[in-house]
Amino acid sequence: MLAFSVTAVDGDARRGRLDTPHGVVDTPAFMPVGTQGTVKALRQSDLEMVGASIVLANTYHLFLRPGDESIARHGGLHRYIGWPRPILTDSGGFQVFSLAGRCVVTDEGASFQSHIDGTRHLFTPERAMDIQARLGSDIAMVLDECPAFPATRDAAAAAMRRSAAWAARCRKRRLALDAGEVEGVTPSNPGQAQFGIVQGGVFDDLRHESVEATVSVGFDGYAIGGLSVGEPPEDMRRVAAETARRLPVERPRYLMGVGTPDDLVEGVRAGIDLFDCVLPTRNARNGQLFTSQGRLNIRNARFADDPRPLDPACRCEVCRRHSRAYLRHLFLAGEMTAATLNTLHNLTFYLDTMRRIREAIAFRSFEAFRQGFARSAAVLPPDA
């Protein structure tokens, strides 16, 4: 069982410590997304520099290219990508439903066409666990069905119940893998943990039912899935908070695919321990930057001669070294370096926010932090 201890609580917010085979993750933590085995525009030494303690990698992408068997031959994903710290892999389900072609779901699993070369594949709960065992991430996620938003209540219920059945099969497979009973699969990371995923859309009673079913299977941790897929922000926050409070207090809680800096603060307030989102990295590549005074778009003409750093309160390499004018120039000139610098800054802002959150919880000052955070980010209008 993955070791997790809560070291401080402040309201529903908690500070904790997750002990994985590749090191400790202080929680609440944000996981940068490294889809294909790299966080886009960065290298692993950059992630260490900005203080990432864990990254997320996408099973769907790595299965298709370079392939889980190739990665296993290199000793697993950590060695393959040259990243010695913890890694969480998703199950691939979300990409199968959102990115792959011609997806067909049955109780057996989800069949789909590769978005790269059109080849046809089948992900079953068992296969999703086998692939992640070969990848050797520190935390593997169960395969779940993610209905598109808006889903009818019936569709959300059906997907949730199928996900619950798949969760039980995933757990069974995990135990078989641990026992060395799955022929042809040698786990790259024997200490791999496994998280279940709660589904149920925006329907509180379905979420409640999903919590009961998932927790009754028994996992190392629990994720809240199927949010941040288009529902109104207030629905997302309500469902996340209502679900989090029903999850076991002694196990880590992971809010998948969320979100804005404010979402992170509100998630922590509701008792969430782990987050991932492409927002800081994708927005960086589009010139959208997060600062202690709100968002800014570096393409804006008013930055053409602006000698100030992106964020005077930020200590990252970019803010110590470069002006808004230079960053705007690099972006407009189409230089890849713009993506790198912007990503470094945005991830620094996210990870620094998480560090401040952890400190605030330790000092029992989380509510004061939360109110101050909301105020300071309102200085600039969004997307100024």
Next chain:
Amino acid sequence: MLAFSVTAVDGDARRGRLDTPHGVVDTPAFMPVGTQGTVKALRQSDLEMVGASIVLANTYHLFLRPGDESIARHGGLHRYIGWPRPILTDSGGFQVFSLAGRCVVTDEGASFQSHIDGTRHLFTPERAMDIQARLGSDIAMVLDECPAFPATRDAAAAAMRRSAAWAARCRKRRLALDAGEVEGVTPSNPGQAQFGIVQGGVFDDLRHESVEATVSVGFDGYAIGGLSVGEPPEDMRRVAAETARRLPVERPRYLMGVGTPDDLVEGVRAGIDLFDCVLPTRNARNGQLFTSQGRLNIRNARFADDPRPLDPACRCEVCRRHSRAYLRHLFLAGEMTAATLNTLHNLTFYLDTMRRIREAIAFRSFEAFRQGFARSAAVLPPDA
């Protein structure tokens, strides 16, 4: 006058020390190309890490975007791009002739259309100096006319003679700028040096005439231009060597736009002190990597499961951390990080080669180094 001292000689090869307003450059030196104010796919801290002591920036590009006046308002190019070490700027001539649209050359100067927005501009010798004075590079280059290869003897002679006349005008403008006599132009870097450029194509007597004309004007250093534009490699090396030996021994010699690792070694053998070339950076972005055992193309299928570093003899971050298999994966997956890692490695190889060259000259063992270098690079066939 730019301070330059030759600290060791070995045959025609020389080790030297160039003292610029932004620090010392140990020569022979290779200048990575930072066209738009950044070396593509890298940031300035990367250049410091790989040991670049000077970079080249392109006047044509920076004039068009963000504009020399904008850069001057920020205190010059060093401050604008956040690079405290020496910078050399070209005159913009080469890009006007090769990249801009509808170029018309008269004795007055070269008029052209921006490749970005089609606006029409005129570069005169005077304007090229004014722009570089605003940029505030440590070394400015005179405006020259670069005929396309192959050029007839008459065309090469005409371009060479026009370049000589322009060189005299450039020198006059430089002295006027130094004296504060050019209205509307405040030099960003009062200690800026100025190099003349020898032209003459592949015609030895024209090169000879160009040397005489350029040296008689009197510059801080002398460049050999108009090579590596399509002529056979043996012509390039012959002209470079024949020209270098006619240039003043007490002034730095710069072979423009050259070249392969072997070209650098042969250039140093002929008495060249400075080089620049897009080869290590552009090839990196195309997956072509330089190693101590020759070139390799990282896309090659034989690297798919290769756990070895690019170059076992290399100490760069990429070779210490990553396998050929991972680098191939990143390249095929279209990750920008591939360009960054490949560029880091190639530049490390180039700058490490220059460091070894300098050491060999100091130890009077350059010829042994040269022969060993040619042998080791022949282990792998080119582009294996």
